[in-house]
Amino acid sequence: MGEEAPEFRVESVTLESKDCIQNAIDVGDKTYVISRSDDPKSSISIKILDKLTQTWVVPTVLGAHPTPSNSHSSILVNSEKILLIEKGVPLSDFIWFLEVDTPFVKQQRKIKGTEVVAWTKGVIGEGQKPVVISGPSGVGKGTLIAKLMKEYPSKFGFSVSHTTRSPREKEIDGVHYHFTERSKMEEEISEGKFLEFAHVHGNLYGTSIEAVESVTDEGKRCILDIDVQGARSVRASSLEAIFIFVCPPSFEELEKRLRARGTETEEQIQKRLRNARAELDQSNSPGLFDHLLVNDDLEACYENLKKLLSLDDGHEDPNDSLIKDGKAIACYSILSKTNSEILLQSETNEVEKGTASLLSLDLSSLSGGAPGRTRGLKLTR
Ligand SMILES: Nc1ncnc2c1ncn2[C@@H]1O[C@H](COP(=O)(O)OP(=O)(O)OP(=O)(O)O)[C@@H](O)[C@H]1O
Numbered sequence: 001m002g003e004e005a006p007e008f009r010v011e012s013v014t015l016e017s018k019d020c021i022q023n024a025i026d027v028g029d030k031t032y033v034i035s036r037s038d039d040p041k042s043s044i045s046i047k048i049l050d051k052l053t054q055t056w057v058v059p060t061v062l063g064a065h066p067t068p069s070n071s072h073s074s075i076l077v078n079s080e081k082i083l084l085i086e087k088g089v090p091l092s093d094f095i096w097f098l099e100v101d102t103p104f105v106k107q108q109r110k111i112k113g114t115e116v117v118a119w120t121k122g123v124i125g126e127g128q129k130p131v132v133i134s135g136p137s138g139v140g141k142g143t144l145i146a147k148l149m150k151e152y153p154s155k156f157g158f159s160v161s162h163t164t165r166s167p168r169e170k171e172i173d174g175v176h177y178h179f180t181e182r183s184k185m186e187e188e189i190s191e192g193k194f195l196e197f198a199h200v201h202g203n204l205y206g207t208s209i210e211a212v213e214s215v216t217d218e219g220k221r222c223i224l225d226i227d228v229q230g231a232r233s234v235r236a237s238s239l240e241a242i243f244i245f246v247c248p249p250s251f252e253e254l255e256k257r258l259r260a261r262g263t264e265t266e267e268q269i270q271k272r273l274r275n276a277r278a279e280l281d282q283s284n285s286p287g288l289f290d291h292l293l294v295n296d297d298l299e300a301c302y303e304n305l306k307k308l309l310s311l312d313d314g315h316e317d318p319n320d321s322l323i324k325d326g327k328a329i330a331c332y333s334i335l336s337k338t339n340s341e342i343l344l345q346s347e348t349n350e351v352e353k354g355t356a357s358l359l360s361l362d363l364s365s366l367s368g369g370a371p372g373r374t375r376g377l378k379l380t381r
């Protein structure tokens, strides 16, 4: 927490009636009214008053909404976003931002031709970098990932991709893939819901932003199994990840594994083998992959993968002690704001296990935002 005395500002007016709570926050010429009814199941609604014309607008609200709760407090962070602190929800879910004029909101306003706001959830700490695993079809990516998830179920989470291909026997919708119609997937891509997508072996595959975010929200390290085109797109995105390419010991062995798997027709096998040559050629593209792993003996390759991942395990997240018990119930309200921090005060008399009476949210720590999460929040006692 900084030394300077908190500068108190009345930027938010809270009106509580018998069955409704409303916060009114001025941002330039507009007043944003955030309301929720007394019913904890009902969601938050937003109205905007244009102070110049004295007209009300109900904006298009993008992003996942805050978890229903019966109370919140809010404050303007800067001209782009409002902070909302929810009460009575788990600590892992109590910080939200309403983006009112971020670059994303400005862009969406232009596209939609309406007033737009976007919710984004605040995530404490950076978490560990996601791991992108690429390699030709049949090399054993899925096998290696399955072993990792089995051995470390609470440490790693799989990014469930979308695909337009048909499910194989034993593949479960929502577990192995989100099996989807091409038109629906294309629509969602155009809505900006995908981190990356690619045409692979004649079908459309893609990683939704939600697929990665939901794993990270659970405090797990995200594993992506995607092709080389997808790896390139993720490399070019703002997601900082570790990129691993898995090679077969030989092309003949790759073909043998693909055939032995018995999931593709001869025509599909031929297509996958043709694409494999191109993917193997690209494995050495400068700056694309951080590590190459040869999957000859499965156990030896798995041990090498574990060694690679533990190289990045060294760092301790300073927020760990605060978020360790993410299920503890948050009962904070906003106390004050300076240019550098927002102070949150606990409203419980007895400080619950895993929570503190006063928390400082470092305003220089906010990164990302809609359509993903606002990450890297530094929250200190
Ligand atoms: N080291 C290995 N030695 C022998 N067989 C292996 C080895 N690793 C995986 N396999 C087998 O090879 C087949 C293909 O593996 P897997 O399905 O994991 O490949 P993949 O890279 O995930 O393929 P795709 O990209 O098509 O999903 C499976 O039948 C698997 O059991």
Ligand SMILES: Nc1nc2c(ncn2[C@@H]2O[C@H](COP(=O)(O)O)[C@@H](O)[C@H]2O)c(=O)[nH]1
Residues within 6 Å of the ligand: 134, 135, 136, 137, 141, 161, 162, 165, 196, 197, 198, 200, 201, 205, 206, 207, 225, 226, 227, 228, 229, 230, 231
């Ligand atoms: N670019 C992306 N590639 C993906 C994604 N999910 C899977 N894949 C890759 O597709 C092939 C074929 O997979 P299969 O399950 O049909 O055998 C394989 O190389 C995967 O890595 C994705 O979301 N984006």
